Amino acid sequence: MHTTEPVVLDHDPAALEVLWQALEPESHGPTVSIRAVMLASVDGTTTVDGRSGGLGTPTDRLVYDAMRARADVILVGSGTALEEGYGPARIAEVWSGRRDSPAPPVIVLTRSLPDRLIEHCVKAGDGVQIAAAAHTPPERIAAAREVGVTVHVMRNGEYAESLRALLTDLGVGAVTFEGGPRLLGEFLTARLVDELVLSVAPEIIVGARGPGLVIGGEEKRIPMRVAAAFSCPRGGLYTRWVVDDERRPDGSRKVNGAGKGTEGILADEAGTNG
Ligand SMILES: NC(=O)c1ccc[n+]([C@@H]2O[C@H](COP(=O)([O-])OP(=O)(O)OC[C@H]3O[C@@H](n4cnc5c(N)ncnc54)[C@H](OP(=O)(O)O)[C@@H]3O)[C@@H](O)[C@H]2O)c1
Numbered sequence: 649m650h651t652t653e654p655v656v657l658d659h660d661p662a663a664l665e666v667l668w669q670a671l672e673p674e675s676h677g678p679t680v681s682i683r684a685v686m687l688a689s690v691d692g693t694t695t696v697d698g699r700s701g702g703l704g705t706p707t708d709r710l711v712y713d714a715m716r717a718r719a720d721v722i723l724v725g726s727g728t729a730l731e732e733g734y735g736p737a738r739i740a741e742v743w744s745g746r747r748d749s750p751a752p753p754v755i756v757l758t759r760s761l762p763d764r765l766i767e768h769c770v771k772a773g774d775g776v777q778i779a780a781a782a783h784t785p786p787e788r789i790a791a792a793r794e795v796g797v798t799v800h801v802m803r804n805g806e807y808a809e810s811l812r813a814l815l816t817d818l819g820v821g822a823v824t825f826e827g828g829p830r831l832l833g834e835f836l837t838a839r840l841v842d843e844l845v846l847s848v849a850p851e852i853i854v855g856a857r858g859p860g861l862v863i864g865g866e867e868k869r870i871p872m873r874v875a876a877a878f879s880c881p882r883g884g885l886y887t888r889w890v891v892d893d894e895r896r897p898d899g900s901r902k903v904n905g906a907g908k909g910t911e912g913i914l915a916d917e918a919g920t921n922g
Contacts, residue, residue, distance in 0.1 A: 664710075664742065667710060667711065667714060668743075668746065670876035670886070671845060671888060673822070673842075673843060674842075679821070680820065681821060681822060681823065681842050682815075682823045682835070682843075683715065683822070683823065683843040683844070683845060684832055684841050684844045684845065685712060685825070685826050685827075685844075685845045686827055686844065686845070686846050686861060687703050687704065687708055687846075687847045688703070688849065688861050689703055689849045689851050690849070691853055691856060692860045692861050693858045694828070694858055694859055694860065695857075695858030695859065696853065698731060698858070699732055701732075703849040703851070705847075705882065707847075707880045707882065707884055708847040708849065708884060709740075710740075710742065711845060711886055712847075713739075713740035713742065714743055715845055716739065716752065716824060717739050717740065717744075717747050718747075718822055719737075719752045719822050719823065720752055720820035720821055720823065721753055722737055722754045722755065722823075722824050722825075722826060723757060723779075723823055723825045723826070724754060724757070724826045724827065724828075725756070725757050725828045725830060726757060726758040726762075727828050727830060728826065728827050728831075729754070729756040729768065729776070730768060731828075733768075734756070734772065736751065736753075736754060736773060736774075736776055737751040737752055737753070737754050737775065739751050753777055754775060754776045755777050755778065756769070756776060756777070756778050756779070757779050757781075757811075758778060758780055758781070759781040759784055760784065760788070761778065761788035761792060762788075763791075765778070766791060766797060769797040770795050770797060774796075777797070778792060778797060778800065779800045779801075779802060779811070779814060780792075780800070780801050781807065781810075782801065782804045782805070782810055784801070800814055800818070806838075808835075808840045812840070825841065828859070829859040829861060829862050832862050832863075836862065836891075837864060837865075839891070842890070843888060843889060843890050844888070844889040845887070845888050845889075846886075846887045846889060848886075850883030850884045870891060871891070871892045872889040872891055872892055873892040874889055874890075875888045875889065
């Protein structure tokens, strides 16, 4: 694990390498891997005056840009794409030497496909596309396609499976998912997210108006473990978390080896049998 030793990131190639390595995904392979990227203040607020940019720092920007440089595709919720005025992705110069292919497309997830989103995508050009849910009204899809917007339509079925199937059909492996909090809640609940790259902005917002990291329906605890963490002298904490299916919310861990379908032996984080 990358530790909390501070690194000065600006133009130091060694520090940039540390950051790049800290963002290396835990598992590689032919399957789709979805990594969420979020920014929150210490109290967990994700926006100031309706946008995340108010919380940003230069180091957070490096993390965000690196995750885009690592992606085959960028997924984002319709709420975020509209609020934040999403345009086509670009590869930041600082990371351009680490990527051969052009910038990944941005795919906006929607169910209702409102006029506002269609107009937004027309202005943005083909670098911003749409993934419509299976039940999105066909006339909405036709309206978007008529004005030249690329619309991918998910298959019928459970949302998580349909989205994974779409991503597989598109031939992508590394997916960077940029929120927002509503979709992140849905994705975590549906076990769609493999990792969370979370930048903690160096401030607390008292009386925050913005949403927290996740907005959700029913209470659900998602076990996570930290895979990389470091701070920077200007403040802020940069972390990479892995959704830990093997760990239970109480901290105990399922140990492999017991027969299929059984609970397994419980061990605490230090590895002591319980
Ligand atoms: N700090 C950060 O890191 C960060 C990151 C992202 C966003 N934000 C902030 O969060 C706010 C927007 O986030 P949000 O949570 O309101 O919106 P969101 O999660 O970005 O988008 C929600 C929309 O996604 C679409 N959608 C498609 N499939 C869905 C599904 N299965 N379940 C739920 N929604 C689905 C729906 O769009 P339709 O209505 O089109 O059907 C829904 O209204 C903005 O203020 C933005 O600045 C902060």
